[in-house]
Amino acid sequence: MCGIVGVVSSGPVNQLIYDALLLLQHRGQDAAGIVTQQERKFFMHKAKGMVRDVFRTRNMRALPGSVGLGQVRYPTAGNADSEEEAQPFYVNAPFGIVLVHNGNLTNADVLKAELFSTDHRHINTESDSEVLLNVFAHELDRSTRGAQLHPDDVFAAVSAVHRRVRGSYAVIALIAGHGVLAFRDPFGIRPLSIGRGQDGTLMLASESVALEGTGHVFERSVAPGEAVFIALDGTLHARQCAEQPRLNPCIFEYVYLARPDSVLDGVSVYQARLNLGETLAKRVISTVPPNEIDVIIPIPESSRPSATQLAHLLGVPYREGFVKNRYVGRTFIMPGQGVRKKSVRQKLNVITSEFKGRNVLLVDDSIVRGTTSREIVQMARDAGAKKVYLASAAPPVRFPNVYGIDMPTPGELVAHGRTVEEVRQIIGCDALIYQDVEAMKRAIGSLNPALDGFDASCFDGVYVTGDIDPEDIARINQARIGQEDPLAQDSSRLALPNAQEA
Template identity: 40%
Template sequence: MCGIFAVIGAENAAAELYVGLVHLQHRGQDAAGMITFDFSEPDSGIKISKDIGLVSNVFNDTKLLNVNGQMGIGHTRYPTVGVGDVKEVQPFFNRYPDGIGLAFNGNVVNYPVLKEKLRQRRVYLSSSSDAEVLLEVFGDSYGKDARDGVDAVYAAVRKVYDEAIGGYSVVVVIANKGIVAFKDPNGIRPLIMGEKKAKGKKSYAFASESIALSIQGYENLRDIKPGEAVYVDKDLKVHSKVLEAGKPAPCVFEYVYFSTVESVYEGRPIYEVRKRLGEELAAKVKKHWPDLDVDVVIPVPDTSRAAANSLAKALGVPYEEGLIKNRYIGRTFIMPVQKIRENAMKLKLKPIDSVIRGKSIMVVDDSIVRGTTSRRIVELLRESGAKKVYFLSTFPPIRNPCYYGIDFQRKEELIAHGKTIDEVEKEIGADRLIYMDVEGLQKAVGTEKLCTACVTGEYPTTTEHAKELTSLRRKHIAQITSKC
């Protein structure tokens, strides 16, 4: 996952990056960083600060945010490659050519292959991050291009498309030149552009989610198109071109889980989509299980709240808050290893006995990935005296790995992989398990032009090198686990 933010033309780029990253914190809790550039000091205007930790911890010193600078890029990390080391914290920066910084959200599927190619060319890589490889590919082409400005930028983005397979949204800062933002040819990961006019001045920003822009007064939001590169130069002139248009396949999981409910993705408000997910599930329940004795519908906070509410309304059943989330524990799904996730789960949810005791509970969650959370929730509800527990997922069974920036790259960690719904139901201990289906999901989102590979196994890119990526991830997870 990860969150990225970029800005140019701001009075204080660091302050806008900070606010943007705070509003993207839910996309990655592991590390944060930013690079800013001050046009009034072209020879020494680059400032880099990054570290392990939440955005508010990494930038807890106001001196870091009071640096002069009108453009910059920032990143919040959710690791899908690497060992969680400080050397892997983005943005990455190369002094040659010109001084280029890069941050991205996603995964490069053929990362191990590209890394090896660079090694053979005797390029020194200082980390296990695919961001560093993307920076090398971009910078190599940009540095060799005799042209300046937008043509050199387009050539460098084209080079990335030629070399890197995967799902990636990228922001690049080129010292004293401008900001580049681009999406992979299938547009798998989100990237949105905004424009602000304040005190007669214009600025542009790019973010993984619309909320990070709108909260700072950015308007005219539009999603960057699949295979499109946008370059905003130092004079704030916007250049854009679709360089390689593949079949659009935006990640459907953004609607269901990742994006925050206040955001708008591809023109669709996430909140409205989640409400429709609840209605679709209700229609399925009415059709296949009309006699289910449900006393109360409760959500698993916070992501599934809108869906649970609309489902309860559609079924004509009371909606209550039966589980309370400990606000000091982060999103357990995006924690890097299973051991940490399991420990966090014990601290995360607390039941309200008066809502649960003696009742048949319909509990709604956004999805079931590894089953850790679902199993614990069923246990908690039973311990609190639930008569029956019906578990509903607004996402269909996840049976295939994701190679595009979500950390389930290994089949063996997916609870539904190789299992029937009845078998998963038994494993999580529910009296009934009801999943959304692909048709209902597409109907709720309002389009079929989506990546649903983790459900259907139909990947929008070649997965030729996925095996190497998966075995590298296994190695890294073992290294992280041994340190825990």
Template identity: 40%
Template sequence: MTRPMDIRHHEADLEHAYQEVDREAFDAEADRLHEECGVFGVFAHPDAAALTALGLHALQHRGQEAAGIVSFDGQRFHSERRIGLVGDNFSRREVIERLPGDNAIGHTRYSTTGGNILRNVQPLFAELETGGFAACHNGNLTNGLTLRRRLIADGAIYQATSDTEVILHLVARSRRNRFSDRFIDALSQIEGGYAFVGMTNKKLIGARDPLGIRPLVIGELDGKYILTSETVALDIIGARFVREVANGEVVIIDEKGIESIKPFPPRQKRPCIFEYVYFARPDSIVDGKNVYGLRKQIGSNLAAEAGVEADVVVPVPDSGVPAAIGYAQASGIPYELGIIRNHYVGRTFIQPTQSVRELGVRMKHSANKAVIEGKRLILVDDSIVRGTTSRKIVKMMRDAGAREVHFRIASPPIKFPDYYGIDMPDQDKLLAAKMSIEEMKDYLGVDSLAFISVDGLYRALGETGRNAALPQYTDHYFTGDYPTTITDLIGEGAKQLSLLAEAS
């Protein structure tokens, strides 16, 4: 007979097994870059919660761990926050009916700051002296931990570990009279890359960091304003794109309309270059540019810079597809789907032995042998992070009979970590930070390896090249040029961080 102690022990073993799967079997997930989240807000529309749920569906690529919606019905705020996908939690009528009101904001999350637990799921809500305030954001506060420690030392009580809660405390402690002034006072104390959407009982508020690192756009539906991370969230609900929120701009939407406030000294815009390379959905328009077309142009420039004789161009799906199409069109080499992706793989799958765990990549990708066997391949992917998944995909191509495998990457080598909202490994885990191109080639097991140059990437985005004196994009992943102070890493009062200078 099994004793209770034995049952608990068995459950602990099972939990340990799942944790091992998360750490080892799904290193394919750990070997991809993840955006932190997407935001959405709508003001004065009778279908506010339903529109927000649809908008979050369109932003699901920006975060798959959790989602939440907060609505306001004129009297009370209502909150629904869930672990998991938007469609699994916000597709049922009864859930939307628990979110009444004409105003709503929503958030879909991939955690970079704070664990994936329910109390960290956004939007966060607090009752302040001025009334209720719900807030969510995309990005990362690079002085969030420093501010948190200071606020706790002053007596603040935290419920979550998300850096979004810092904003709630700063707004609550501001001595300004108007709420918009309190919010701006809070923004003046933070640093990093962020796009905020907040809601009070009278206003919808949006804010973008002074460099415009993280994206935020304004839309309109039936005469009502919307704030969201990408234009695809407007497309799904039939809304009209109005404009981007400018870098350093705060927008206040209420019954009178929309007010634009620019409280900070003007600075040159430096949006995250990875929005164009990887994060934004291909059908989004970012800064007036069609993302799909840009990614094809990156592939075309890559072919011009690093051409090689081959029989077929094969994308690593899904993110490598547009660049591979551009590469094939520019080179005249046929494009084929040599790798088939399974879109229905869950995050958790027990793989009890090492030999089975090593086959984990095949759960997501399988070789199309008819296309590959006996051929010289050009594999095209958007980036290389740790390199573990890329190495397994190359082996899969070899096992399927590829005669040669040439790897082409549609971004420059990632040598430096991110602190602005991208879930990226520490520098010592980044393959390009540890190895030369030749060493990476040998590690991956390819016949040749090439990355697009930084200038080639800039040219694909319509620039003549990177302006070293005034860089047009946030591109520290490749250059080590961090555009802001990173207080949590180097301490308060330090000057702008340059890991490139430290490494050289």
């Protein structure tokens, strides 16, 4: 999961890209990078860390030009410790190309072998984004055949990429001296939007919030399989480059990943979470009578809309019982279980008066590993709660994600191979209520009839690209960040970058 942005303007773009990356910071906090172009020369700065730490005044001054792109990275494969794997990536031929990528290629190993043996291109990192860049560069070289670049050549290259590449990819690339290209995979798994400023500036970004937050008017989402090429003079060309595109966005974007003030593929993320609260209410009523619940408390932050709607429909008071400390490091980078428990308690502080002597229903957006949920339930008990119920606005996470979210291996998922009752016992709550998979799809899908469906693979095990089997999952998980210590990584909702912190 990453956040990407590209800009074509008539004025300097360094500050504009920086501001957009701040608005996308929730999509990646491990590394950040910006590249700009002036007179066909690229100027780049990238490093590990958050946007505000990576870019200082001297770095911004060294990024001149009226066109550029940027990325914030949350690694799921490759080497997270390598500065070289921060994006953008660069190749000098043809023309000179820099690229940023959000997603995960499921056939990266095959492509890497093809690039070496057939295309005669060298890959210098473990990043699938460098693989994707070189595949595109090779296909662009083939389509131009040494001639001048035209939009038709760019679209032909993207069509060839779609035929070769599998997995999820939202891409923005800058071709030196020509313009900015953006395209999505044929299933539209990862989001990408386009907007326009009053001065004619065109911006592409992972989420609409980055457009609107920088003064641009959101125009539309880039369609699955579509390529958009913006020439340096601002002329926009667009073409469908996939043979059978289908709009199947990742449903976890709406559950957790995206900011609530974004609109993705015609769906308000905030409204989607309200709808999840509405359908969750039916599940709660069938498990715990509302008169046995004294108060409903969200686990900050993404669960708040669902918890608010749930409380309204059940007629139960909504209260804030946890205060989040935004200045504590992410839980999953801690070296072991004991330290992680301490970090959860550092991240969340309990308002004791909201728990003492009450039957409390906690609402979370999702439950992944379960370690954080177990600790939070214990915190509620320590604060004096009589009973602690836990409701998840998402269904049980039973399967790994292979499309760019760092979900653990199957054995690390608390719901994998277990019944709800077995998960309840592990977490230690008095009742555990999960969202229903089909109800979740209906609740979100009803907001845009044009949706063909969702990638909900972490919930239902159906991988929309149709090329994933257990051996593929095992192989992909071998490349997952953090394999060396299964206790050192917590991929629950507190561990992932939080949408409200951007």
